[in-house]
Amino acid sequence: xxxxxxxxxxxxxxxxxxxxxxxxxLANANTIGFKKEGATSQSFDEVLAYKIKDTxxxxxxPQKLGNMSLGVKIGENYVDYSEGGIKxxxxxxxxxxxxxxxxxxxxxxxxxxxxxxxxxxxNFTMNAQGYxxxxxxxxxxxxxxxxxxxxxxxxxxxxxxxNIYQAGANVGTLQxxxxxDYNYLERYGENYFQTVEGAEEMDSEAEIHSGYLEMANxxxxxxxxxxxxxxxxxxxxxKLITTYDSTLENAVNQTGxx
Numbered sequence: 211x212x213x214x215x216x217x218x219x220x221x222x223x224x225x226x227x228x229x230x231x232x233x234x235x236l237a238n239a240n241t242i243g244f245k246k247e248g249a250t251s252q253s254f255d256e257v258l259a260y261k262i263k264d265t266x267x268x269x270x271x272p273q274k275l276g277n278m279s280l281g282v283k284i285g286e287n288y289v290d291y292s293e294g295g296i297k298x299x300x301x302x303x304x305x306x307x308x309x310x311x312x313x314x315x316x317x318x319x320x321x322x323x324x325x326x327x328x329x330x331x332x333n334f335t336m337n338a339q340g341y342x343x344x345x346x347x348x349x350x351x352x353x354x355x356x357x358x359x360x361x362x363x364x365x366x367x368x369x370x371x372x373n374i375y376q377a378g379a380n381v382g383t384l385q386x387x388x389x390x391d392y393n394y395l396e397r398y399g400e401n402y403f404q405t406v407e408g409a410e411e412m413d414s415e416a417e418i419h420s421g422y423l424e425m426a427n428x429x430x431x432x433x434x435x436x437x438x439x440x441x442x443x444x445x446x447x448x449k450l451i452t453t454y455d456s457t458l459e460n461a462v463n464q465t466g467x468x
Contacts (some may be wrong), residue, residue: 218450220281224251225444227284232440236433243294243331243401244426246433250285291392294330294427296419302366303342305332306424309416311388316349316357317402326355327402328387328395330424336360342374342382351385358382368420388414 228249238244296306307313312328319325327348334350337343342350342358352358352374360366364376372384389395394409 212454214454215451217281218447218454220283221447222444222451224249224282224284225440225447229437229440229444231287232433232437235428236430236437238400239426239428239430239433241331241400241426242333242423243329244428245292245294245330245397245401246290246426246428247397248288248290250288252283252285289392289395289397290427292427294425296422297425298422300421302368302420303334303336304421304423305334305368305384306419306422307332307386307416308419309414311386311414311416312403314351314355314385314387315344315402316351316355317398318348325404326351327398327404329402331401333423336362352382353385355385356382358384368418370417370419372418384418386414386416386418388412388416 231247231249235246238246293308296308305313307330312330313332315327315329317325317327329344331344333345334342335345337347340360340362342360344350349357358374358381360374360381361376367375368384369375372386373380374382374384388411389405390410390412391408394406395403396406398404
């Protein structure tokens with residue numbers, strides 16, 4: 211009978227994990243370029259199997275392999291890389307990517323260490339030195355990983371291929387990076403991604419839209435409906451534990467009277 215308590219308990223933990231992810235998605239509903247996350251679950255921690263006809267064992271008896279873990283196990287989280295809606299801003303340095311790929315950014319942490327990050331957040335600006343940077347001051351990289359230097363006194367135009375023009379001359383080209391398998395990317399912060407070992411870059415055929423921003427790929431209504439579903443499933447597991455507790459209490463008290 212105690213197995214039911216453990217099963218309901220693991221179900222509650224799983225729903226709590228799903229709720230944490232869902233609330234994080236809702237908190238970033240207005241974050242530019244944010245990609246929502248989801249959660250998976252598994253039925254058993256290990257697989258239970260039997261060796262039916264193993265002549266290597268004495269007596270040719272079935273042998274159990276592994277241990278059975280009742281209830282639900284929290285699986286891996288995943289990122290939904292689908293495109294979000296496009297919002298027009300009219301600012302030439304606001305950029306949105308249509309298709310697969312990421313802007314390439316030179317990120318500097320609090321310790322002063324630099325690394326290459328990737329993002330769909332194209333809310334860029336120009337710093338006092340004329341470099342194209344993110345809102346946090348990280349340098350946006352162009353071809354060959356170079357910083358993009360602009361003339362603060364000249365008008366700017368950016369075409370669909372990411373070429374940046376000032377006074378009719380090409381002053382830089384945005385480096386749009388794509389990957390063969392997004393499973394080799396991991397989230398860093400709200401809307402940065404970094405590569406892990408095994409990531410392989412590939413050419414991107416994405417188009418750049420100047421004066422637009424890609425919003426988060428989240429439907430607030432859908433997320434709210436999912437939250438209600440998660441809450442009801444959590445409450446169902448709670449009621450199951452309460453029922454088991456009441457049954458055990460009655461069993462113990464009745465046995466004692468007998």
